[in-house]
Amino acid sequence: MLEEGSDDEEEEEDQYQDIEDDENEQELENRPRKKVDPRREVTYEVFAVEVWPRICKNFSGRYHPSLIWMEIMSFIRGSFEALSKPSGYLSKEEYLVLGRKRAPNFSGEREHIYDIFKRYDHFKRQRFLFDETDLVQNVYNRLVLMSSFVHLLILDVTIFNLF
DSSP states (O other): OOOTTOHHHHHHHHHHHHHHHHHHHHHHHHSOOOOOOOOEEOOHHHIIIIIHHHHOTTTTTTSOHHHHHHHIIIIITTSHHHHTSSSSSOOHHHHHTOOTTTOOTTTTOHHHHHHHHHHHHHHHHHTTEEOHHHHHHHHHHHHHHTTTTOOOOOOOOOOOOOO
16 A cells, blocks of 8 residues: 555556547647737836836937827827828928927927937837727828718717726
8 A cells, every 4th residue: 555645646647648648749739829929018007117127228318208109199109190191100300390289298308209209119129019090090091091982970988987
């Protein structure tokens, strides 16, 4: 008889574990492989933790990442003018001439902000990342191509107030 916790009992369990592992490996090999999309969405959290420290070594103490993120998402990439451009963003000249009433942040430092945006855009493209403005741009471009087929598009946005 074997005592509980004996070495022979552990060896038997290990032996069965090996058989189960072999069956799982064979099962995985026989399954059709799915394509894994290497792209990843850049949210504010990803921007602040992973992207910001790498692209703004010279400006990290000068600007807060949330302000830069909002400037990019609201004006440089997120405005209607940016959406209607093939590039999906405003040119440097267009961004520099935005009025103070429309875009009050960084009015005297827009050249620096645009340079940060260009670094962000380069970083994003090099690593196959995308953000919400890329999604909006893609949908908008598809709708423009289908404009002769789309007669009416209704967007209903519901905001849940959890307070």
